[in-house]
Amino acid sequence: MENYLKPTAFFDYDQPEVKAWIDQQLEGVPNDPVEQAKALYLAVRDSVHYNPYVFQTDPHTLTASYALTSGESYCIPKAVLLGAAARAVGIPSRLGLADVRNHLSSPKLIEWLRSDIFRMHGFIELYLNGQWVKATPAFNRQLCDMMKVEPLEFDGVHDSVFQEFTESGEAHMEYINDHGVFEDVPHQFIVEGVRAAYGHLFTDQGQSAQANGSLEQDMSAN
Secondary structure, rough: OOOHHHOOOOOOOOHHHHHHHHHHHHOOOOOHHHHHHHHHHHHHHHHEOOOOOHOOOOOOHHHHHHHHHHHOHHHHHHHHHHHHHHHOOOOEEEEEEEEEEEEOOOOHHHHHHHHOOOEEEEEEEEOOOEEEEEOOOOOOOOHHHHOOOOOOOOOOOOOOOOOOEEEOOOEEEEEEEEEEOOOOHHHHHHHHHHOOOHHHOOOOOOOOOOOOEEEHHHHHOO
């Protein structure tokens, strides 16, 4: 279990800005792992806005500190930020990766990806009360309001994964492939998976092409 607690270049909770942020989020929270995990989950979910357009191949952009300081990121770095914060307070964490089909994505995002399948969707697993529990802090509350879906909650006991249907019964998110769990971010595996799925988004030099905009802007324009 030790490997799921230590800081790494990606789970970099030893960085001063990450330490300070964790302390701020836990101010007044009981010294209980479940309560701490719940507070950190909400902080990551809503303070870092979800934006899939910002994906880059640079390893630094997948770190907890980068997700925190940038203020916007996508599912993997947001999961890593939650995992790093959990490790900092003694809660083991590991990164999970899966492919999902998003039935409610914006037309612009589907056009950009040329697919409604999101390769390498990231979530975090936290070890609480003797079991691994999934947490998915990807979609912030503001985005969920725009998408007309309830924000994912996390109680520290049950898995928190994307809803299969919206409140009105529309198909929302479908998990179609499980890549397993990792004690650290498998950067090369992620980049290769994304490149295999969306080769048109990469330059001849193998770098990801930069895109403008955000999913929130897409949804507000619909």
